Amino acid sequence: MGRGEGSLKADDIDQLEEATAAVQAWKYALRFTEMAALKCVIELGVADEIESQGGAATLSHLSTALSCSLPSLHRIMRFLVHHRVFKARRAATQEATTYLQTALSRRLLRGGEKSMAALILFEATPTMLAPWHGLSAQVLSKGTAPQPFEAAHGQDLWAYTAQNPEHSRLLDEAMACTARLTAAAIIGGCQDVFEGVRAVVDVGGGNGTFLGMVVKALPQIQGINFDLPHVLSSAPHWDGVEHVGGNMFESIPKADATFLMQVLHDWSDSECIHILKKCREAIAEDGNGGNDHGSDVKLKKSKKVVILEAVLDDDYNGERQFEEEEDSELQSWSGIRLSLDMVMMAHTNGGKERTRSEWAHLLAEAGFSSFSFKPTSVIPSVIEAFP
Numbered sequence: 001m002g003r004g005e006g007s008l009k010a011d012d013i014d015q016l017e018e019a020t021a022a023v024q025a026w027k028y029a030l031r032f033t034e035m036a037a038l039k040c041v042i043e044l045g046v047a048d049e050i051e052s053q054g055g056a057a058t059l060s061h062l063s064t065a066l067s068c069s070l071p072s073l074h075r076i077m078r079f080l081v082h083h084r085v086f087k088a089r090r091a092a093t094q095e096a097t098t099y100l101q102t103a104l105s106r107r108l109l110r111g112g113e114k115s116m117a118a119l120i121l122f123e124a125t126p127t128m129l130a131p132w133h134g135l136s137a138q139v140l141s142k143g144t145a146p147q148p149f150e151a152a153h154g155q156d157l158w159a160y161t162a163q164n165p166e167h168s169r170l171l172d173e174a175m176a177c178t179a180r181l182t183a184a185a186i187i188g189g190c191q192d193v194f195e196g197v198r199a200v201v202d203v204g205g206g207n208g209t210f211l212g213m214v215v216k217a218l219p220q221i222q223g224i225n226f227d228l229p230h231v232l233s234s235a236p237h238w239d240g241v242e243h244v245g246g247n248m249f250e251s252i253p254k255a256d257a258t259f260l261m262q263v264l265h266d267w268s269d270s271e272c273i274h275i276l277k278k279c280r281e282a283i284a285e286d287g288n289g290g291n292d293h294g295s296d297v298k299l300k301k302s303k304k305v306v307i308l309e310a311v312l313d314d315d316y317n318g319e320r321q322f323e324e325e326e327d328s329e330l331q332s333w334s335g336i337r338l339s340l341d342m343v344m345m346a347h348t349n350g351g352k353e354r355t356r357s358e359w360a361h362l363l364a365e366a367g368f369s370s371f372s373f374k375p376t377s378v379i380p381s382v383i384e385a386f387p
Contacts, residue, residue, distance in 0.1 A: 037079050038108065039124040042117045044068060046077075047108040050086075050101050060095040070095065080105075113180045122174035123343075127153070127160075127167055131346045138345070147349045156349050157266075162230055172207045172231065175262075178379075179210035182261060182308055185378040187217045193382055194218055196302035199255040201226050201282060203248050203275075204263040211259075212238030224253050248275055252282040261308040262380060265340070268350030269362060276366035279305045280387050307383040310337040311373060312355045333379050340379070359383060 041047065044066050050057045059077065063070040077099055081088045086105050089098040107116045122128060131148035138148050150156050161168045186193065194200075194214070199222040202211040208225040215223040219240060225232070229245035244253055249271075252258060258279040264272045283303045313334065341353040354362070356373060363371045363385050371385040 033079070034083060035120070035124055037076055038085070038120050040076055041080065041085075042108050042110075042121055044073075045110070046073075046099075047101065047105045048110055050099060051106070051109060055101045056089075056098050058091075058095065059097045059099065062099070063095075113184060115180075116177050118170070118173035119177040122170045125167075125170065128347065135342075135346055148346045150349065157347055162228070168230065169234065172234070175206045176209040178262060179206065180213065181378055182376075182380055183210045183213035185376045186308070186382070187214065189377060190374065190382050191218070193306055193384065194221060194257075197221060197256045198302070199224065199257075201244075201253050201255040201258045203227075203252055203258055203260050203279065205259075205261070206231060207235040208238045208241050208243060210261055211241050215240035222255075224255060226253055248278060250278075252278050254282055254284075256283065256302045257304050257306055258282050259306045259308065262310075264307060264362075265309055265344055265353055266348045266351040269358075271350065272362050273365045276305065276362065276368070276385070280367055283387065303387060305368070305385045307359075307385065308380040309359070309383065310340055310353045310379050311359060311375075311381040311383070312337055312341070312353050314355045314357050336379055 046062060046066065049062055049065050053061065057065075059070060059074055062068075062077075063073050066073070074094055074097075077086060077088070077097075080086050081099070084104065085102065085108075087100040087102055089100065091097050106112070107114055108120075109115050110117055130152040134148035134151045137151065138145055145151065147156070149160075153160050155163075161171055198220070200211065200214070201224045202208070203226050205211055205225040205227055208223075211223040211225050215221050215238065221240070223238070223241035225235065225238070225241050225243050226246060226248070227235075227243075228247065232243045232245050235243050246252070248263075260275070260279065264275065267275065283305065310333075337353055344351040344353060359373075360371070363383075366385075368385040368387060371383060374382040374384075376382060
């Protein structure tokens with residue numbers, strides 16, 4: 001075999017990289033169109049209508065049922081079929097084209113345990129999009145300027161949410177999306193985290209979705225859903241769950257275990273340490289363990305703080321990560337976790353996604369004697385911390 005045969009020449013590689021870069025740059029420039037199209041079909045109820053027809057519906061039917069423009073809907077659906085959100089069965093006429101549900105399009109349904117419609121709608125609101133325009137200003141300020149959300153709206157996310165009931169409702173519904181997915185993963189794959197636990201406080205539990213699902217699956221557990229009073233004012237009833245209003249920076253109800261699901265990533269390191277200390281106080285021994293050594297061991301094992309949060313790679317390497325994503329994009333959550341870190345930068349004052357070593361530092365500073373990490377089938381890992 002002659003020199004250079006059987007492999008790409010350097011010039012060919014350069015040309016391929018340039019061609020790929022051109023396409024990728026255009027994709028980045030127009031990536032907002034994906035969110036916009038998904039928002040459109042969720043608002044129209046396209047996936048819901050297709051589902052009501054048994055999982056398949058013609059363009060003509062959808063246009064009539066949803067009272068919308070047939071040519072415009074065709075263009076939206078053509079775009080989303082290209083992106084594999086829906087499938088299409090071609091016909092002799094455009095109107096007779098049949099659109100079919102996929103696993104992805106069912107995530108756009110307004111209801112169901114796997115729905116992510118509320119999360120997409122929330123992130124697509126003008127309120128949540130505006131801070132992104134201030135990201136570069138925040139980076140240039142080196143910490144002296146207000147965070148992007150505060151710069152855009154004059155107050156931080158939590159103050160804004162407390163004063164705007166509609167935004168608060170959208171946030172609660174969006175967080176319920178992630179709560180349902182996380183709860184299903186924990187119940188299905190990590191039930192041992194509840195071993196010996198009699199009472200659980202879900203700190204910052206929103207409308208109670210996570211704890212409601214846990215207690216339904218494990219009715220022996222007493223659930224306390226703890227959040228700010230204005231959050232709980234519209235929270236639904238869940239069997240076996242008590243809603244308790246309060247402020248996690250001041251005190252947390254007593255229980256065997258406290259859960260923090262995607263709460264700490266909203267806060268700075270110092271604030272996280274403060275919250276974790278309050279959680280440790282809430283699980284302090286009550287002195288009623290008796291003299292049974294076996295019972296004491298079980299009691300100590302159940303006394304813990306359980307953190308459900310993304311854990312970034314400590315040894316993140318861009319080139320290696322790129323290769324992994326190319327090989328196994330659907331199996332890897334790493335890119336989503338890094339995107340969430342960008343969300344924290346835009347929407348919170350000091351919040352971020354953390355690496356394993358960063359979590360270990362916070363837990364040690366908060367006074368925990370031991371802790372463990374366990375990955376799940378979804379974005380968060382299970383971090384168990386023992387006093």
